[in-house]
Amino acid sequence: MSLEDRDRSMSDCTRCSNCRWLPSIDTEEFAHVCPSIRYGKVFSYSGGGKAIMGYALLHGKIGYDEGMLDAIYACSACGGCQVVCGTFHDDMVEPLEAIYALRERVVQDGQLPASLKALTDNLRSTGNVAGSTDGNRGAWCASLSRTAPERPDMVLLVGDAALDREQWPQLQRLVATLDASGASFTIAGAAEVDCGGLAFEVGDQALARTLAEKVVALVRESGARSILTQDDALFAALRGYYPRMGVTLPVDKVVHVTQWLARHKPPIAAHQGEAVTYHDTCRLGRLGEPYVPWSGWHDAAFAAIRVRQSNVPVLYGNGGVYDEPRALIAATGAEIREMPRIRETSFCCGLGGGGGTFNPEFATMAARDRLTEALSTGAKTLVTSSAECACHLRAVAQRERLPIAVSNLIDYIAPVEG
Amino acid sequence: MSIETAALKALQAAVGVENVRTDPATLSCYAWNSGMMPGPKFTFFPAAIVLPKSTEEVAAIVRACNANGLKFRPLSTGNGTFYLSHQPNVVVLDLVRMDRILKIDRANQMAVIQPYATAGRLMAEAMKVGLTCHVIGAGPGHSPLASATSMLGIGITGSSTGHNARNILALEWVTVDGEIVRIGTTGEDWFSEEGPGIGFRGMIRGYFGAHGALGIFTCIGYKLYPWAGARKLERTGVFPQDGMPLSENMRFFAPVWPSSEQVRDAVMRLNHSGQMFAVLRMPPANIGFVLTRSNNEYRDRRLNGTLPEIARDESRHGLQVLTIGHSPAQVAHQEKLVRLIVEETGGRMLALEREHAEMLVRGLVTSQYVGRARTNNGATSYGIADSWHLWPKAVESAEQLVKEDLASGDVFTEDAESHWAWPTENRQLWTEHVVAVRKSPRGGAIALVAFLRHVYLMQKQRLGIASFIAGPMIDMFGRTMHAGLWMRRIKRTLDPQAHADASMYISPKESAAMRVFPYVKGLLFSRAFKPVLLGMMSLMGRKAGAMKKADKADLGSAPPRVPESQTGGPAVRSPSA
Ligand SMILES: Cc1cc2nc3c(=O)[nH]c(=O)nc-3n(C[C@H](O)[C@H](O)[C@H](O)COP(=O)(O)OP(=O)(O)OC[C@H]3O[C@@H](n4cnc5c(N)ncnc54)[C@H](O)[C@@H]3O)c2cc1C
Ligand code: SF4
Ligand code: SF4
Numbered sequence: 001m002s003l004e005d006r007d008r009s010m011s012d013c014t015r016c017s018n019c020r021w022l023p024s025i026d027t028e029e030f031a032h033v034c035p036s037i038r039y040g041k042v043f044s045y046s047g048g049g050k051a052i053m054g055y056a057l058l059h060g061k062i063g064y065d066e067g068m069l070d071a072i073y074a075c076s077a078c079g080g081c082q083v084v085c086g087t088f089h090d091d092m093v094e095p096l097e098a099i100y101a102l103r104e105r106v107v108q109d110g111q112l113p114a115s116l117k118a119l120t121d122n123l124r125s126t127g128n129v130a131g132s133t134d135g136n137r138g139a140w141c142a143s144l145s146r147t148a149p150e151r152p153d154m155v156l157l158v159g160d161a162a163l164d165r166e167q168w169p170q171l172q173r174l175v176a177t178l179d180a181s182g183a184s185f186t187i188a189g190a191a192e193v194d195c196g197g198l199a200f201e202v203g204d205q206a207l208a209r210t211l212a213e214k215v216v217a218l219v220r221e222s223g224a225r226s227i228l229t230q231d232d233a234l235f236a237a238l239r240g241y242y243p244r245m246g247v248t249l250p251v252d253k254v255v256h257v258t259q260w261l262a263r264h265k266p267p268i269a270a271h272q273g274e275a276v277t278y279h280d281t282c283r284l285g286r287l288g289e290p291y292v293p294w295s296g297w298h299d300a301a302f303a304a305i306r307v308r309q310s311n312v313p314v315l316y317g318n319g320g321v322y323d324e325p326r327a328l329i330a331a332t333g334a335e336i337r338e339m340p341r342i343r344e345t346s347f348c349c350g351l352g353g354g355g356g357t358f359n360p361e362f363a364t365m366a367a368r369d370r371l372t373e374a375l376s377t378g379a380k381t382l383v384t385s386s387a388e389c390a391c392h393l394r395a396v397a398q399r400e401r402l403p404i405a406v407s408n409l410i411d412y413i414a415p416v417e418g
Numbered sequence: 419m420s421i422e423t424a425a426l427k428a429l430q431a432a433v434g435v436e437n438v439r440t441d442p443a444t445l446s447c448y449a450w451n452s453g454m455m456p457g458p459k460f461t462f463f464p465a466a467i468v469l470p471k472s473t474e475e476v477a478a479i480v481r482a483c484n485a486n487g488l489k490f491r492p493l494s495t496g497n498g499t500f501y502l503s504h505q506p507n508v509v510v511l512d513l514v515r516m517d518r519i520l521k522i523d524r525a526n527q528m529a530v531i532q533p534y535a536t537a538g539r540l541m542a543e544a545m546k547v548g549l550t551c552h553v554i555g556a557g558p559g560h561s562p563l564a565s566a567t568s569m570l571g572i573g574i575t576g577s578s579t580g581h582n583a584r585n586i587l588a589l590e591w592v593t594v595d596g597e598i599v600r601i602g603t604t605g606e607d608w609f610s611e612e613g614p615g616i617g618f619r620g621m622i623r624g625y626f627g628a629h630g631a632l633g634i635f636t637c638i639g640y641k642l643y644p645w646a647g648a649r650k651l652e653r654t655g656v657f658p659q660d661g662m663p664l665s666e667n668m669r670f671f672a673p674v675w676p677s678s679e680q681v682r683d684a685v686m687r688l689n690h691s692g693q694m695f696a697v698l699r700m701p702p703a704n705i706g707f708v709l710t711r712s713n714n715e716y717r718d719r720r721l722n723g724t725l726p727e728i729a730r731d732e733s734r735h736g737l738q739v740l741t742i743g744h745s746p747a748q749v750a751h752q753e754k755l756v757r758l759i760v761e762e763t764g765g766r767m768l769a770l771e772r773e774h775a776e777m778l779v780r781g782l783v784t785s786q787y788v789g790r791a792r793t794n795n796g797a798t799s800y801g802i803a804d805s806w807h808l809w810p811k812a813v814e815s816a817e818q819l820v821k822e823d824l825a826s827g828d829v830f831t832e833d834a835e836s837h838w839a840w841p842t843e844n845r846q847l848w849t850e851h852v853v854a855v856r857k858s859p860r861g862g863a864i865a866l867v868a869f870l871r872h873v874y875l876m877q878k879q880r881l882g883i884a885s886f887i888a889g890p891m892i893d894m895f896g897r898t899m900h901a902g903l904w905m906r907r908i909k910r911t912l913d914p915q916a917h918a919d920a921s922m923y924i925s926p927k928e929s930a931a932m933r934v935f936p937y938v939k940g941l942l943f944s945r946a947f948k949p950v951l952l953g954m955m956s957l958m959g960r961k962a963g964a965m966k967k968a969d970k971a972d973l974g975s976a977p978p979r980v981p982e983s984q985t986g987g988p989a990v991r992s993p994s995a
Binding site for chain 2: 044
């Protein structure tokens, strides 16, 4: 949706500042929901600030400058602002949608910051954000001796883990676990392409759409009725960004591996009595909620009550995946100590949406804040569903000598071999 | 508004280069008119935004502004965009870096807080030690310091947590000259039995607050109140409709009566008992906005008659009452008392589903859901403050006032009126008539005219004092109370050079227009003149560019108000998504 389309809703921002905070606060130290405003301090960093800047840009009140771009991209597009704004204002403003539209305009105006432009250039030239010329997404599974069923129920997409050798053993274990639990699936492997999620998040929607269409083609080719993935960013792209771009996947369902495993209960590691905390990633959580596209009008019911013309529900992140990862951790015997900011109003680690690339200081601040919160629970380990978030959090924990281990969920629950 | 190099350097010297922002994008977020004020979406862009970390830095900024001919204005959270300036050359001090709860002193029932310590954060910490704080209707995100020192300060729990003006125990103040003043007990210990000195509060804030026009408050000693509920508000329900469990010592009641007179009688007796944690009259539609997940659900359930009874128009003479006892005997006494008063005043108790009760109770304790009253298009709010004996009159005058507006098809209220009301300090009536209006120049004009006419009429009818009088309104309506005169003298005495921006307070000099106003107000607010006033305000709205292309579809004459049963509700549409 373009900036013009968001004109009215951006203008409706009441600048109440609520999108900085959790609606229900348990503790003064961990009350923020928005890492961007926590980092940038001035209002432009909040979700509402981005809506106001979007409006100002659209109406010619401001032009581009460094400060503006920092406020727009020192932000992980995590959507915390949107669920909180909705708590108070229904769908009146939808700051995350304003962020998407504003970023799209930035790209159209040729203003995408160089560090992010490098990523989209890489995607265009090599098909992966890292710009690796050795972009074979099938290498990780080339040595697996398995035969895919002729008519698989699911197709496994693994995202950028396919390009990260360190993650290959984990992916291979995952395949073994899925096979052992009787899953009927095929691996996209070498046919897999970048899903376009990051391109969408930074605002290059043209590129995102091209990539999405390639994903649609490969899924159609697979004949599967569901997509299975362990990659949170991919999960959010398929369930949230594709519908926003009007791209329809030829499947009934997009399933996260944690959902599959929680239902099929494969053998699992034992961590009896271990004190852990679980970090809900935004991409598996609120951004993983299936987005229901709608377009049309807001009517004024009873003269002045703003309602959607169609009865498409307003989303608050409830449709994200929250229970299954917890069920898997609980099944290991570990004791989950919840942080104050969880589920729909979880605090983002700062990595996503281009935030980590564009402004590492921002991403470090967000991770430090999250790790401090994890420590406040008394947990010795933070477990999270995303390998990328885990890697980012672990690096910050090590750099800042914070006494907490960080584990990727798939690794944490994997039974010890031998 | 670009700032002179010398002035910029002086500000940067005060707080560091990284804490001064002059880029237009940042400034735009501090010039944004959320709709609280009439006029365009952007007012004057400030000259700069500065982010001080300490009281000394605030003082240095003030001195730098004075030396460079700049005015200044603080904001603590900016929650209601009341800090907007109506003039150029203003430096905004965003106090976001002064965010600490410096102390919670359990024994002395007080906290020491900085401007950006929000109510939600303070409450969470206070509850851990069996205390709570006053929360104004703006909800957990506002600054108790800003509210207590500088702006209004009434809140739903006023029965038990008073008015914020009276919750200041000590204060630290940077005067308009940049002097740092500490009132109350100075030194290490902020505790002050008597409040600030010998009663300086009246001068620095008055009833509505000076809005930064007399200097900047950087720290306060703030009164806390006993809290006998849980040490942490656990969450019930499905997000975002968070509720909280009722502990054994809490009782929640939803009584209704046939008339506003009976409500008045009941509230006066409840007040008299001194036993209430919170008493609230919330318009049924607003209860409906809270108990439904979206406006669409509200619309549908209103149409098909499935809203809970408490959220239906027929329950409009109703209250929400929360008691919290400190002992089983007190709990029993409170329960008996409320039931008796309701019965003797001819009321009855509504039955509520548990999840609804839990949400409403969370709302009463934290004011979390007040903001949902603004999930609609435009809104206006006007009301009165005085004794509860005026309640039936407040209801009646609101009914009269909105009657014609309802017929226009631009306005939504309950069947007849839409007052929020609660008692403060077991006596005072606070009402706010929140009216949803269609978002169009005409809707905006109706809201503004209704607001102005209301204030005028209630003064004429001697209906207490108006709830929102600020800025030019002080000159327009303050003279009835003779307050405006003295406020001007205070401003002139404390800020003879008019260093501090006084957009929301009183200007040192009365304008010519205001001198004429007493002679024309009778005509201006007469019923006959109303269409002219409406036309003027509509024009102002359009000229100001407050409405956008998207609203053009709404600009024609408003459609007639069709009975809901025939239309399914919607009457007007605006392109949106
Ligand atoms: C939905 C809604 C409901 C509301 N309900 C209520 C209600 O029930 N009761 C009520 O009292 N108010 C209510 N308000 C208004 C509310 O009073 C203000 O939003 C709030 O008190 C101000 O706190 P803040 O942190 O947002 O202050 P800001 O918006 O930052 O400032 C408010 C004013 O105080 C001045 N100010 C701020 N900080 C300082 C300082 N440190 N020193 C000197 N001056 C300062 C500012 O210049 C400004 O004029 C409501 C607002 C909204 C939007
Ligand atoms: S985006 Fe929503 S929550 Fe944030 S300031 Fe605007 S209205 Fe308030
Ligand atoms: S998307 Fe996340 S980081 Fe960005 S403004 Fe919203 S809450 Fe803040």
